[in-house]
Amino acid sequence: MNFTLEHIDRDSAARSGRIMTDHGEIRTPIFMPVGTVGSVKGVYHRDLKEDIGAQIILGNTYHLYLRPGLDILKAAGGLHKFENWDRPILTDSGGFQVFSLTQIRKISEQGCSFRSHIDGSKHLFTPENNVDTQRIIGADIMMALDECCPGDADRKYAEKSLKLTQNWLERYFRHFCETEPLYGYSQAMFPIIQGCVYPDLRRQAVEHARDLVGDSQAVGGFAIGGLAVGEPTEKMYEMLETVNPLLPADKPRYLMGVGTPSNLLEGIARGVDMFDCVMPTRNGRNGMLFTWNGVMNMRNAKWADDFSELDPAGTSFVDHAYTKAYLRHLFIAGELFSGMIASEHNLAFYLDLVGQARKHIEDGDFTSWKNAVLPKLTQRL
Numbered sequence: 001m002n003f004t005l006e007h008i009d010r011d012s013a014a015r016s017g018r019i020m021t022d023h024g025e026i027r028t029p030i031f032m033p034v035g036t037v038g039s040v041k042g043v044y045h046r047d048l049k050e051d052i053g054a055q056i057i058l059g060n061t062y063h064l065y066l067r068p069g070l071d072i073l074k075a076a077g078g079l080h081k082f083e084n085w086d087r088p089i090l091t092d093s094g095g096f097q098v099f100s101l102t103q104i105r106k107i108s109e110q111g112c113s114f115r116s117h118i119d120g121s122k123h124l125f126t127p128e129n130n131v132d133t134q135r136i137i138g139a140d141i142m143m144a145l146d147e148c149c150p151g152d153a154d155r156k157y158a159e160k161s162l163k164l165t166q167n168w169l170e171r172y173f174r175h176f177c178e179t180e181p182l183y184g185y186s187q188a189m190f191p192i193i194q195g196c197v198y199p200d201l202r203r204q205a206v207e208h209a210r211d212l213v214g215d216s217q218a219v220g221g222f223a224i225g226g227l228a229v230g231e232p233t234e235k236m237y238e239m240l241e242t243v244n245p246l247l248p249a250d251k252p253r254y255l256m257g258v259g260t261p262s263n264l265l266e267g268i269a270r271g272v273d274m275f276d277c278v279m280p281t282r283n284g285r286n287g288m289l290f291t292w293n294g295v296m297n298m299r300n301a302k303w304a305d306d307f308s309e310l311d312p313a314g315t316s317f318v319d320h321a322y323t324k325a326y327l328r329h330l331f332i333a334g335e336l337f338s339g340m341i342a343s344e345h346n347l348a349f350y351l352d353l354v355g356q357a358r359k360h361i362e363d364g365d366f367t368s369w370k371n372a373v374l375p376k377l378t379q380r381l
Contacts, residue, residue: 001140001188001220003252011367013244013271016358019220019252021140022185023080023088026055028252028273029357031264031350032090034281036060037067038083041281042340043347045085051316052347053355056087056140058276061133062094065123066116070136078138078183090276091139093130095146095192095225096257107147109167127172131179138183141220143256144172146192151231158196165194166208177218188220190254196226197235199242206246221252224272228258237266244271261290261353261377265370268357280350284342287331290349294379296324298342303328310341316348 002020009015019026033040033048035057040048048054059079068082076082079089098105098112105114111126125133127145134142145168149161169191181187191209195201206222213219224243227236240255247253254274255267264275280290289296292313296303303324310327311319318341330338360366 001186003221003250005250007362009269009361009366010364012269012370014268014357014361014366015271015273016361017252017273019088021088021188023086023140024055026088027358029264029268029354029361030055030274031354032056032058032274032276033347033350034058034060034276034278035083035089036278037063038079040343040347042285042336042343043281045083047344048085048347049087052344053315053351054087054347057085057089059089059091059137059139060094060097061091061130061137061143062097062125064091064137065094065133066118070133073138074136074182078136080138080183088140089138090141090254091134091137091143092256093134093143093145093192094125095143096148098125107164109164111145111168112147127168128175131172131175135179135182135187138181138187140185140187142176142187142189143223144169144189144191146194146225148229149194149196149226151197151226151229151235153196155198158198158201161196162194162201162205165192166205169209170212173212173216173218177216189218190221190223191219192223192225192256193243193247194226195239197231197239199238202239202242203246206243210246210248219251221254221274222247223254223256225256227255228263233263236263237270240267240270240272247271261350262374264350264353265357265374265377268354268361269367269370275354280346281343284346285339287338287342288346289342290346290377291381292349292373293376294381296381298324298328298338299331300328311345311349314345314348315352316345318344319348 005017007016017028113124130145146165147161193205195205252273255272287298306324360369
């Protein structure tokens, strides 16, 4: 994996670049649709490519490990072949999912033991077997196993959590360097920078990760985790302003699990290159559409007899093929098709958002453009 930094905004830390993987190119800044169990809910892979313009999608190690399981994935030749996706894939280590299983998991120096949410069976993730699991899944980019510290954790817990994540990172990195990809193409790993909302812990995390990995070609970039997990938005931005200037300029920076359209633009302004979030699809399935003019709740009665295009400024075919009245009808009727249309629109909008951000970084007017569009993005229509 190789990253080329191409442009830096003169009035902010926003930047654009290109990531090269064996499954193709990723132009940054980029939003990555979430395909947790090997699918982006309700969206055809053809549409992800040809309509939405997804350059990379996600899979989740926890969910794929449990179902369909490693034997099936290995027999299929990895996740790319299993789900018929020939562009890059990134896998989360499953740390966040395990973090969310508060009542059925136990964290120790060895790793994290947990019970399956499917059948209650017992399992153990260690840094070493997490590497092996992600090798079998076969993602182009693999996340190191970490503990996702709650956003409202006190300092004592945050310090203990960070120490555990650092120890796990050392073991994960060592085992990653001792093992090889299984399917004939290269894989890169990202350390995850934790530290909750404490600037000195975040700085400590960056220093530890940089000292550990050095200039190793095994490390494709750095992820920033443990944000958008309960802390105020202002704290998230403060942590980005703390962390990003300390990370290597020649590696991409990935803000995990974020977020709203305004979060993306503010993250880009602070030097983030990569984003993922379930919000476009999850909120879409519940009737929320994101547009350049604001947010639409498609269940509202005001759309019942609005026969105008879904979104005249939209880049997806659904924006021009269907009307607001029709989509509102589908939601009220409980039709599955409603969630498919809304998800496709939202994902296309998110990809258009980061694409426009890239264009304005290249044109040299990103900051003024961002400041102009932000008030519209957050208003309710």
